[in-house]
Every structure is written in structure tokens, then in C-alpha cells.
Amino acid sequence: MNFPILSSLILLPSIGALFLFFTKSDKKNNFTGKYVALFTSAVNFFLSIYLWILFDPTTSDFQFVEERIWIKDLINYKVGVDGISILFILLTTFITPLCIVSVNNSIKERLSEFLIAVLIMESFMIGVFCSLDLVIFYLFFEAGLIPMFLIIGIWGGARRVYSAFKFFLYTLLGSVLMLVAIITIYWLNGTTDVVELYNSGIDIKYQNLLWLAFFSSFAVKTPMWPVHTWLPDAHVEAPTAGSVLLAAILLKMAGYGFIRFSLGLFPAASEIFTPLIYTLSVIAIIFTSFIALMQEDMKKLIAYSSVAHMGYVTLGIFTIQQQGIEGSIIQMISHGLVSAALFLCVGVVYDRMHSRLINSYGGIVSIIPKYSILFMLFTLAALGLPGTSGFVGEFLILMGAFKDNFLVAVIASLGVIIGAAYMLWLYKRVVFGKLINTDLKQMFDLNRSELFILSCLAVPTLFFGFYPDPLINTIEVSISDLIDQYNFKLASKT
Amino acid sequence: MENLQLVLPEIFLSLSIMFLLILGVFKKNSSRLVQSLSLAVLIVTAVITFNETIGINETKLFNNSIIIDYLSSLMKIITLLAAFLVLIISSNYLKTFQIFKIEYPILILSSVLGMMVMINSNDLIVFYMGLELQSLALYVLATFNRDQIKSSEAGLKYFVLSALSSGLLLYGCSLIYGFTGSTNFNVIADQLNSNEYALTFGIVFILVGLAFKISAVPFHMWAPDVYEGSPTSVTLFFTMVPKIAALTVFIRFLYVPFLNLIDQWQMILIFLSIASMLFGAIAAIGQTNLKRLVAYSSIGHVGYALAGVAAGTNDGIQSSVIYITIYILMNLGLFSCLLMLKRDNNYYEKIDDLSGLSKNHPMLALSLLIILFSLAGIPPLAGFFAKFYVFKAVIEQSMYFLAIVGLLSTVVAAFYYLRLIKIMYFDEQKEKYDTDHGFWLKFSLTASTLLILIYFIFPSQLIEVVSRINII
Numbered sequence: 029m030n031f032p033i034l035s036s037l038i039l040l041p042s043i044g045a046l047f048l049f050f051t052k053s054d055k056k057n058n059f060t061g062k063y064v065a066l067f068t069s070a071v072n073f074f075l076s077i078y079l080w081i082l083f084d085p086t087t088s089d090f091q092f093v094e095e096r097i098w099i100k101d102l103i104n105y106k107v108g109v110d111g112i113s114i115l116f117i118l119l120t121t122f123i124t125p126l127c128i129v130s131v132n133n134s135i136k137e138r139l140s141e142f143l144i145a146v147l148i149m150e151s152f153m154i155g156v157f158c159s160l161d162l163v164i165f166y167l168f169f170e171a172g173l174i175p176m177f178l179i180i181g182i183w184g185g186a187r188r189v190y191s192a193f194k195f196f197l198y199t200l201l202g203s204v205l206m207l208v209a210i211i212t213i214y215w216l217n218g219t220t221d222v223v224e225l226y227n228s229g230i231d232i233k234y235q236n237l238l239w240l241a242f243f244s245s246f247a248v249k250t251p252m253w254p255v256h257t258w259l260p261d262a263h264v265e266a267p268t269a270g271s272v273l274l275a276a277i278l279l280k281m282a283g284y285g286f287i288r289f290s291l292g293l294f295p296a297a298s299e300i301f302t303p304l305i306y307t308l309s310v311i312a313i314i315f316t317s318f319i320a321l322m323q324e325d326m327k328k329l330i331a332y333s334s335v336a337h338m339g340y341v342t343l344g345i346f347t348i349q350q351q352g353i354e355g356s357i358i359q360m361i362s363h364g365l366v367s368a369a370l371f372l373c374v375g376v377v378y379d380r381m382h383s384r385l386i387n388s389y390g391g392i393v394s395i396i397p398k399y400s401i402l403f404m405l406f407t408l409a410a411l412g413l414p415g416t417s418g419f420v421g422e423f424l425i426l427m428g429a430f431k432d433n434f435l436v437a438v439i440a441s442l443g444v445i446i447g448a449a450y451m452l453w454l455y456k457r458v459v460f461g462k463l464i465n466t467d468l469k470q471m472f473d474l475n476r477s478e479l480f481i482l483s484c485l486a487v488p489t490l491f492f493g494f495y496p497d498p499l500i501n502t503i504e505v506s507i508s509d510l511i512d513q514y515n516f517k518l519a520s521k522t
Numbered sequence: 523m524e525n526l527q528l529v530l531p532e533i534f535l536s537l538s539i540m541f542l543l544i545l546g547v548f549k550k551n552s553s554r555l556v557q558s559l560s561l562a563v564l565i566v567t568a569v570i571t572f573n574e575t576i577g578i579n580e581t582k583l584f585n586n587s588i589i590i591d592y593l594s595s596l597m598k599i600i601t602l603l604a605a606f607l608v609l610i611i612s613s614n615y616l617k618t619f620q621i622f623k624i625e626y627p628i629l630i631l632s633s634v635l636g637m638m639v640m641i642n643s644n645d646l647i648v649f650y651m652g653l654e655l656q657s658l659a660l661y662v663l664a665t666f667n668r669d670q671i672k673s674s675e676a677g678l679k680y681f682v683l684s685a686l687s688s689g690l691l692l693y694g695c696s697l698i699y700g701f702t703g704s705t706n707f708n709v710i711a712d713q714l715n716s717n718e719y720a721l722t723f724g725i726v727f728i729l730v731g732l733a734f735k736i737s738a739v740p741f742h743m744w745a746p747d748v749y750e751g752s753p754t755s756v757t758l759f760f761t762m763v764p765k766i767a768a769l770t771v772f773i774r775f776l777y778v779p780f781l782n783l784i785d786q787w788q789m790i791l792i793f794l795s796i797a798s799m800l801f802g803a804i805a806a807i808g809q810t811n812l813k814r815l816v817a818y819s820s821i822g823h824v825g826y827a828l829a830g831v832a833a834g835t836n837d838g839i840q841s842s843v844i845y846i847t848i849y850i851l852m853n854l855g856l857f858s859c860l861l862m863l864k865r866d867n868n869y870y871e872k873i874d875d876l877s878g879l880s881k882n883h884p885m886l887a888l889s890l891l892i893i894l895f896s897l898a899g900i901p902p903l904a905g906f907f908a909k910f911y912v913f914k915a916v917i918e919q920s921m922y923f924l925a926i927v928g929l930l931s932t933v934v935a936a937f938y939y940l941r942l943i944k945i946m947y948f949d950e951q952k953e954k955y956d957t958d959h960g961f962w963l964k965f966s967l968t969a970s971t972l973l974i975l976i977y978f979i980f981p982s983q984l985i986e987v988v989s990r991i992n993i994i
Contacts, residue, residue: 097982098981163910167906181943189944197940200932200933201930201933215918
């Protein structure tokens, strides 16, 4: 395989951004600018589908590996995918074009700059998911802060400055410790190449501290309770497309990092810290679900529900069971689709009424029926109704958890009930009930592009809900090998 | 007979200074001519340095009081190029304030000569001579806009405090001379066996003097006032050029005579480094004047460069040379932006003057955005790599505390850089600024921004350049 498909995936959006940068942005060109962005991201999507077709799910080795000397004697540029990362790449390339379609309605000014930020973001995110060198990973991981900071800060709502700063500084603070850890790993093992580190293992003396350093970064990014507070702010103030990117893709970087690095590199430490993760995950599930129940702002409610859902993800990862980790990945993919859709749903009514408060709506089912149907579908998917992708993920995670720790699993299962409560209550208050606010009567139903985006998200949500096999087939071997490796390293104390 | 070819750059530079001085005195209205000739002199000196000395093995001249090696040649070339860029982008600024005089380029050349002597020095006396030559020229440069009270104040303040620190430094020199019987670095190194604690006193005094020159905390007090009061083009010079020479002397002074006393001075350097990083980051938060902010940010950056020196390895030295080089590049871009904030013959230097810059001047704002993120050390920009190399060197010596404090202070520092970005991008726009900037100003901004942006594509080149530095 000579064609550098992964590098193309990384570079293509940036090239599109560069192209946009050099086209003048008057009214008419904004239009073409949008099509340029859409075209690049669509090509990227098809390229990643092609990657998925070529991908061989029967092996856990890294595929499509490219390696080039980057900094001599220090770091090589190395990318590759296995079953774990390929789905995240697909998710990224799938969500980005939808984001670009959605800007029609929400972004009024500086459109081409917004598209540039989104495309560059896509480049970085794909880079995160396929880098096989810790420094390259860190580079992409951190670089994503820049476009996201600008997206929140320039195009955000009233408290955008506060939220943008909080987002940036929180995540930066978490990540610098990871940089220390990465350099320490280089010093210990003489390489930052992930594959070599998998083979050689890391000195058990240092594992705990290194694990904590990585954890500090991933916990903020996930986000885990109690460092989740940046997320509701960032979500609420970000423009719709920004929230979608944040929820659907950015949050997945940490989950991916936990699987790839925390489990892969530091098995002994992971074993020690599993109770910590369990505790924090369970608190996140229960506590933030209750917080979500009390929210008056729709976006904030969904943001808190994201924290709860990511709680399931971290719980599932650290069960170190086949089902648990599979469930976590499916949950992440599903959450990527569903939370993106929910934010878009909020965006739809926000664009019309300019309010995100729940009590300013009510009884809109008869005014905008198409919207209500789709919104219901995603609400149900978010609470994990069988037949939606949300169910598959949550079910597998809880199954894994029951195998590992009964008490944790029971509490986490209770969280599902609260989850159902806040989602259904949200839906009831927004869509059903009496039509009190008469302004709502002027609302029009979904336009073509909105319908298109939401349907695009609905199809995989339902499809993978009924038939998750394509996902599971892709990740199965990689995960079982990861677990074997994990147990082997644990047994041999390296 | 000594091999004079090796000091040809210094000889050429001093002869040129004298010639330009005479030319300027006898020929009326010759400031433009002197300016152009000075630029030519800087370039020619750099070329001579490159041709004559860059490939030379370590050579000592004049009773071992001057050393020519790769480090000194490299640092001289960086100094000369930096001075060239400062000189070439400052002419419009000087013209606006009607201080475009022959003295300006000549003073810059003299201070550069002083720095070259410092960089070459292998002897306390030579080092002190170079230091004073550059400092004297810098005092005058600080007051160059003498009709403005702030500028005069800056010069006077700088002079008084700097003279004090020179005194301390000289006292340290005399202590070392007293205990070792020599001022030559190599002889001192041989005499280290006894009197370790007495020598430590000398080292401390000299380090105080040097820390003052490089504006490391707690000897930084002069920097914000002087940076604010001096003409902007001089501030640019202050933030870039003297730091190169001072850093070289730091390296040379600590690693040649006193390498064996590393346990004694390493703690001092770690303290200087941590204090500078933290203080620079925290104190910059409250600033409202851009030049003061830059002063604090440069204090912080000096801290990172010193962290590399503190590591006590060749890797550390190389990383701090890389750091200072990238820092100079970023600073050049930053000041090019500052020099572009001009409207109706007025330069603006308040932070609020950046408000809404992205709407009026999108390209300028974008460049500044890239430079600021790079200064904050966010990948994939050049500033990240600078920090990465330094911390790699530091962690390899297991100095985790230094590394963690340093990286945490980058988070604090990120706050004030972000604040500038916020003002540019999120706030309401104000009046437009002039856009008729000189070619060189635009060039330096574009070039520095592009280099910062694409550094990650070719990171090996700079490493290869510095990897030949071999002190220990």
C-alpha cells in the first residue's frame, strides 16, 4: 500500500482551509467557500470509508502505517490505524461535513473563517486518532485547542469570552503534565514510538506517576467529575456547529487516549487506579444526571448528559472486559452521533426563537411535527432505548461492569433510570404540553438542509442500534488482543 | 604573531564604527547614508564571521583571553542578524519621532561590538570590558527620544541600576581573582580545588550581575520601566539582542571555569529560572501597556532559556540556544506588529488599542495570533518546540520540579497571551490604523510569522545547526 492514505486524510482538510484562506470572502464567495469546505470534507469522508473497506479487521496490528524521519534521532512521524482508532476517524470525517452543512443557519458573519477553523480542527482530530508516536499525538491533541478557542470565542454567545478562556486553560493545564510524562517516557525508553513501547513496556516503578500525568490530561478532556465544569460553559456558549464538534469528536479524544495509552502502556498502574476511575465514573453518572435534571437551559442539560455518558465510557474502559471496552467504543460513537444530533436539534429551535430556555417552549409538536419526530428519536437514543445505538453501548458496558464489580454496575444501572428521566422530561416540556408562548406559532418546520443533517445522523443511530455487527467486527480483534496484552503484562509485572 | 584573521569581524566592525562616526560628523544630513552603511557593515561582519570562524576548532588568542569556537561564532552571527533586523525595521518609527539621527545606528553598532567581545571572552577582564561597552551604548539608546520624559527616565534608571549591578559583578570578579590568582577562565578552572565556598561567593556576585543584564527575577525590576520608556525600536533591541550575548556569557562562565562547582551554582540557576518563569507569567496578567507586557513576557522567556542552562549538559545548552533563537524570531514578529499600530503619526501601545484588530486588519491580526500562540507554547508552532527541547533536557537530568513548575507557568502565561487574542478577535473594532508600512517591516512580520508557522515541517535543521555546540 503505497498511497499515504492516512496522511492524506490529515492533510486534505488543511489544504481545503488554505484554499479558503486565499479566496476573498465577500458575500458571493462565502457561498463558494462553503462548497469548497463541504467538498473537501466530503472527499475526506469517502476516503475514510475507502480506508474502512480496505481495513483488515482480522488482525490487531497497526495498518496503513507510515513512518518518516521528522526530528532526527528524536521523533519519527508515524501514523497508523487499528480497530480501535479507525472508527473514531470515521466519526470525525462523518460529523465534519454535517457541521459544515449546518452553518447555513447559525453562523452569520465571518463564515469563511469559521469554515477554516472547522477544517483545521478536522485535520488535528484525525491526527490525534491515527498518530502512533506520543509526541505527535500530543502535538495534535494540543493544537486542537487553537481552533476550538476561536470557534467559541468569536462565534459564541454572550459569555463566550469566559467560556473560551475556561476551556483553553483547563485543558492546557491538564495537558502539560502529560507532556512531562511523555518526555519522561522518552528518557526511560529512548523512544516515543507507541508500537515499540507496547512491546518493551514501561518500568513499573514509574508507571503510577506517568499514569496520573496522562490521567490529568484525559480526565479534563473526557471530562470526568470533578473537572467537568468547563464543558457546560463551553457547550452553552459555543455556536451550534462548535458544540457539535466538541461533543461529537473532542470528547472522544480522551476516551481513545485512555484505551490506547493508559491501558496499553501502563497496565500495572491502570489496575491500581481502577477503583479511582470507578468512583469518579459512578459519581459522574449519578451526580451529573441529577444536575442535568435541574437544568433550565437545553444546551446545558445536554452538556451535563454528555458528562454522564462519558462516565459510562470510562467505566466501561476500565472494566478491562471485552464487552466493557467494546461497549465504551460503541457508546462513544453513538454519543458522537446522538449528542451531535441533540445539539443540532437545540440549534434548530434556537435559530428560530433565539432562546435555549426550556420553559420558553412547549406544545410545539403540532407546529413542527417533523422536528418533533426526529427530536424524539434522538431523545430515546440518548436514554438508551433498545433499537438505538445508545442501547448497545450502555448494555455492553453494564455487562462488562457486572462481570468485574457488581456494586458499581448496580449503581451505574440506576443512572440509566435518571438518564431516562431527564431526557424524557426535557422532551415533554419542550415538545408536548400546552402552547403558552404564542410566538412559537410562527416557527417553521425543518428546512431541507436541517432535515438532511438530522436524517444523516438518524440513519446510523438506528442502523447500529439494530445491527451493531459492523462496529463490533471492526474493533473485536484489536480489543481482545489489547486485553490479552494487558493481562500478560500484568502477570509478568512489566 | 596571533592569527588576527579570527578577530577580523571585531576589527572590521570597530574600524567601521569609527569611519561612520567621522562620516556622520563631517557630512551634513547623512543619517540615511549612515543607516544604510551600518546595515551593510552588519551584514559584512556577519559574512566575515561566517567565513572566517564558523568552521574553526576551538582557538584561543591573546594570552588565552579570547576564545573562538563554534558557540561564539554562531552566537555572533545571530546577534549580528538580529541587530540588522532591528535596525532595518526601526527607521520609520524613528522618522516619525524625528530622531532619525546618525547616532542611532552607530550606537547599535557599538553595543553589538561590545556583545561580540562578551561572546568571545575567555577572561573576566575581557568579559567585563565587552559588557560595559554594550551597556554604555544601551544607556544612551534608552534615552534616545530625549525630549520625552519617559525616555530620559528610562535611560537614567537603567544607568543607575545597571551600574550597581556592574559593581556587584566586578566585586565578584575580584573575589574570584583573589582566590584563584587569575582572571583567565581556564586558569581559574585549574585552581578550583581549594576555597570552594569562597569561590561560590564570587560566582554568586557575578551571577547577580549577569542575571541583571538578562533581566532574570529577582533582578528584573528595571526591565518593565525601561522597556516602556524607551522608544519602541530600542525596546525591540533590548528584548532581543543583549540577551543573546548575556546567555552566551552565562553558558561560558558557568561551564568553562566552574563546571566542577555545578552543585553550587545549579541551585541558583534553578531558582532564577523558576522565579523568572513564574513571576513573568503572573506579573504580566495585570498589565495594560503592551511594551510592559512584553517586558514581563521576556522575563518569563529568559526563565525558560535559563532552565536549559541549569540542566548542566550539552543538550541543555543546545536547547537554550534553540530557545533564544526561536524567542528572537517570535519577538521580532511581535514588535513588527507593534510598530504597525500607527495612526496619524502616533504609535499606539495600549492593550486596548488592539481591540477588534481582526476586523480592520485581518492579516495583521492573524499574524499576531500565530505569534502569540507560539509565545504561549501551543503546538504545532515554533514556540512549542523551543519549550519541548528545553524540558526534554531538563527532564533528562531528572529535574522534575523545574519542569513541572515551568510547564504550569506556561498555563498561567497562556492566560495573558489569550487575553490579547481575545481583545483582537472577540472585542469591538476601533478606528483603522495606517497600512502604508515600509517594505522591511512587512517583510519581517511575514517572514517571522511564516517561519513560526512552518517550523514544524523542518524541525531538524535548527537542531543540526546547534548540535555542533560542544562546551563540556
